Amino acid sequence: MPSLDSLNCRRSLDVNGKTYHYFSLPEAAKQLGDISRLPTSLKVLLENLLRWEDNLTVRADDFNSLAVWLKTHTSDREIQYRPARVLMQDFTGVPAVVDLTAMRDAVSRAGADPQRINPLSPVDLVIDHSVMVDRFGTDKAFEQNVDIEMQRNGERYEFLRWGQQAFDNFRVVPPGTGICHQVNLEYLGQVVWTKEEDGETIAYPDTLVGTDSHTTMINGLGVLGWGVGGIEAEAAMLGQPVSMLIPEVIGMRLTGKLNEGVTATDLVLTVTQILRKHGVVGKFVEFFGPGLDHLPLADRATIGNMAPEYGATCGFFPVDQVTIDYLRLTGRDEDRIALVEAYSKAQGMWRDTNSPDPVFTATLELNLSEVKPSLAGPKRPQDRVSLEDIGASFDLLLETSGKIQQADTSVPVAGEDFSLKHGAVVIAAITSCTNTSNPNVLMAAGLVAKKALERGLKRAPWVKSSLAPGSKVVTDYLERAGLTTYLDQLGFNLVGYGCTTCIGNSGPLPDAIGQAITDNDLVVSSVLSGNRNFEGRVHPLVKANWLASPPLVVAFALAGTTRIDMNSEPLGYDQQNQPVYLRDIWPTSAEVNEAVSKIDGQMFRTRYADVFSGDEHWQSISFTEGDTYTWNNNSSYVQNPPFFEDIGQPLTPPKDVENARILALFGDSITTDHISPAGNIKASSPAGTYLQQLGVQPEDFNSYGSRRGNHEVMMRGTFANIRIKNEMLGGEEGGNTLYQPSGERLSIYDAAMRYQAEGVPLVVIAGKEYGTGSSRDWAAKGTNLLGVKAVIAESFERIHRSNLIGMGVLALQFVDDQSRHSLGLTGNEKLSIRGLGADIKPRQLLTVDVERADGTRDSFQVLCRIDTLNEVQYFKAGGILHFVLRQLIEG
Known part of the structure; x- marks a missing residue:
């Protein structure tokens, strides 16, 4: 990491007898001016620029822009940021490795060495998105689900085993270990990263980008990281800087402490509602204030995790004593812990109660004592509902859907001695990833189960219940606290370690229950301890999805319905037919703390001692070694994509789009789930038809996410979501x-x-917030392969806009409050986009000519959301990977 060091700020730091070299912010401040009150997240960016100064991608003016930020609180300066590492999960990681593999093929065809294609930054891929809840409610559920997972995903896992040996600087955490965010929090994250260079050890902040939007969970540990599309992550892996504008930073001052019985989930749903209302899209959020003294690291991680739900790029917590205590609890090396503390203090990045408050673009405040028990739903994570209002909220949903008159009608379930009503909870999932990093809420769930059983309560028989922890340490501490047996007895048996219900891997409902829902058009509920509840995401038959804390998930499994006020109505009745209320089985803070006290660092050290080796299933996978991959043309999971077929042809400059047709006309809040769906593949869909033509039976379809390595499946799945509405x-x-x-x-x-x-x-036309949701590269790749040249929307989600440009698709934004409605677009027009050419500039205005069905013509202007000069280069090259690949072939 060569640096010109024009500010002469390189210094050394001695910690526990070892010397570390670093780029000192206090030394830089001698020329930049006082930067002590710069938000810590921006201090991380400043250090990054100091370390990578080269007068090409990073100049001295970039440093000055961050110093000026303290006066202006905003900036339009574009900077080139280089994260220390990249994190991937397998749904987004597999297509990234497919792309790298295809790039190696292209380099070989060009007569160059395929070893030119290797990650230059450390990459960790955690296989965590493939397990599905096929079996539940038994002691054998975990073992059975693992067996099914390995059978379903054999082709993908063989490919990743090959990649594990073929690529340098690339590690794979095998399936059955945990979710990427919790493995990152508990093990991979170092807070301060180190690298050996010319015989010296360089220390610098641990930073990353991840191919999952909830990469922001690591912000709770004082590590700056956020989600990017797989396309952008691949470029970062290959040495390309992340081009970004210096962000606005919204400070959220926390005071007080949470009241008895209030959980981190209640807090994060409140934070999400506040920040979404304020508007933080594309901005950093940084938490500060005396309330941090009472906020455990796991609670901070919960808040950091849901940054995509409140719309921010990240939700950052500075390093302090709570950070150090967590590093020690999770078994980190003592020398690393000492370095984290010494480095953070030397750089002015350490938070304590005596630290002056940073300067922010704007400041919000939340008194933690005002947070109340909450859920969010039924369709969006920012729609917080107080616990006592959940029943009324559900009835409002029934009213708006015209079903309130049938609210109390019971529907028999074939072959069962129970019936269903609107509001029935058919899925109750303690699932990754928001809460399973948090021992407090998981222990609370176990205690609720214990107390419920002691009062004779049982899970409602129509509830599909599951426990999918974020790491194996969770099961260790639940077992040590003596709570596993109670969760098992209520049907919350371990089903797998991975991301399940949140991404649509909730598995099938029992046939009779699914049939009753379908035949009677029931509006039923899921209650899950995750972060995503978009319509159609959790399960195609479940229209109302509610985010809740793990103990509330257990409570709703007992009640069996969301048409209930748990503050005043009983969950059930005990052996003496006496009502049992939520308050009767809710644990005290003292009881939760007693359970949490049983956790120690040895649990973490033991579980992570050999984390990359995998179990016997993983080790038994056979593969052919080599620098290039032998593609299997019969594979329905992994295929060589067509993206780089024309890489040997000379570049042609961008040109106007002539007489385009409108493929679809969408409304507001079209998510990446709508564009490139996760979850089940419908048998009658284009993707389902394709798989059946290959001889794959519907029961073996697996999910869209698991087949992201096959472009034929994914382009057929683009815009194929069962809930998407084309106007x-x-x-x-x-x-x-x-x-x-x-x-x-x-x-x-x-x-x-x-x-x-x-x-x-x-062309695709859309409303506001186009591309919200998970950072899905296939939402952009599929759009490209369908022949879409431009998406014209009222506004874009940050990652998806970047991904579109990264795939050579124009992101265009209506201006002057115009929209598809005000312009009278119906879908039968021809559109021509004028103003494209070799001299295209960031954020320039383009003209769209309209030829209507009756022959009349008019036009409107759009803002071209190619936001930076780097993105101009990428677009001209046909996409970011094409840009990188051409450089590598030529170099």
Whole structure:
């Protein structure tokens, strides 16, 4: 990491007898001016720039811009940021490795050494998104789900085993270990990173980007990290800096402490509501204030995790004594712990009660004592509902859907001695990833189970219950606290270590229950301790999804319904037919603390001692070694993508888009779930039809996420979500459109292929917040492969906008409060986009000419959301990976 060090700020630090070299912020301040009150998150960015100064990508003016930020509290300065490492989960990681592998093929075809394609930054891929809750409620559920997972994903895992040996600087954490965010928090994250260079040890802040939007969980540990698309992460792996504007930073001052019975989940849902209302999209959020003294690290991680839900780039907590205590609790090396404390203090990055408050763009305040027990739902994580209002909130949902008259109608379930009503809880999941890093809420769940059983309560028989911890340490401490047996007795048996219900891997409902829901159009509920509850995400038959703390998940499994006020109505009745209320089985803080006190560092050291080796299933996978991969043309999971087929051709400058057709016309809040769905593959969908043509039976479809390494599946799944609404078809749900000019109704995929065969370019039109949700690279890749040249929306989510540009798709934004409605767009127009060319500039205005079906013509302007000069280069090259690959071939 060569640096010109124009500020002469390189210094050394002696810790426990070892010398570390670093770039000192206090020394830099001697020339930049006082920066002590710069937000800590921006201090991390400043250090990064000091360390990478080269007069090409990083200049002295960049440092000055951060110093000026203290006066202006905002900046339009573009900087080049280089994170220390990259984190991936397997759903997003597999296509990234597929791309790297395809790039090696392209380099080989160009006559160069395929070893030129290797990660330059350390990469950790954690296989955590593939386990599904097929079996539940038994002691054998975990073992059975693992067996099914290995059978389903054999092709993918063989490919990753090959990648593990083929690529340098690339580690794989095998399945059955935990979720990437918790493994990152408990083991991978170092807070201060080190690197050997020219015989010296360089120390610098641990920073990362991750291919999962909830990478921000690590912010709770004082590590700056956020989610990016797989495309952007691949570029970072290959040495490209992350191009970004110096962000605004919103400070959230915390005071007081949480009251008895209030959980971290209640807190994070409150924080999410406040910050979403304020508006923090594209901004950093940094937490400060005396309330941090009473906020455990796991609670901070819970808040950091849900930064995507409140819309921020990150939700950052500075390093302090709580950080040090957590590092020690989780068994980190004592020399590393000492370095973290010494380095943070030397750099002015250490928080304590005597530290002056940083200066922020804007400041919000929350008194922790005002937080109340809460859920969020039924469709968005920012829609917080107080616990006592959940029943009324559900009834409002029934009213708006015209079903309130049938609210109390019981529907028999075939072959069972129970019936279902609207509001029935059919899924209760203690799931990764928001809460399973948090011992307090998991112990509380176990205590609720214990107390419920002691009062004779049982789980409602129609509830599919599951426990999917974020790491194996969770099961260790639940076992040591003596709580596992109670969770098991209520049906919350271990089903796997991984991301399950949040991403649609909740598995099938029992057939009879699914049939009763379908036949009677029931609005039923899931209650999960996760962070995502978008419609159609958890399960296609479950329309109301509620985020809640693990102990509340247990409580709702007992009640069996969300049409209840748990403050005044009983969960059930004991052996004496006496009502049992939530307050009767809710543990005290003292009881929770007693259970948590049983956790020690040896648990973590033992579990992570050999974390990359995997179990016998992983070790028994056979693969062929080599620098390049032998593609299996018959694989339905992994295929060589077509992205780099024309890499040997000379570049042509961007040109205007002529006479494009509108592929779809969407409303507000189209998520990446809608664009590139996770979860089940419908048998009648284009992807389902394709798989059946390959001989794959519907029961073996697995999920969209597991098949992201096969572009044929994913392009057919693009815009194929069962809940997506194309306004060209009125209010109809499903991935269909009207093919123009005939008006024929086709699947979006089939229409796109017909347009493509005719050489007709395509445009997608949308409303506000286009591309919210998880950082899915296939939402952009699939859009590209369908032949879409531009997406015109009222506003974009940060990561998806970047991903579109990274795949050579224009992101264009309506201006002057215009929209599809004000412009009268119906979907049968032809659009031509003018102003593109070799001289395209960031954020320039372009003109869209409209030819309507009746022959009339008009036009409107759009803002081109190619935001930075780097993105201009990427777009001209056809995408960020094309840009990198051409450089590597030429270099």
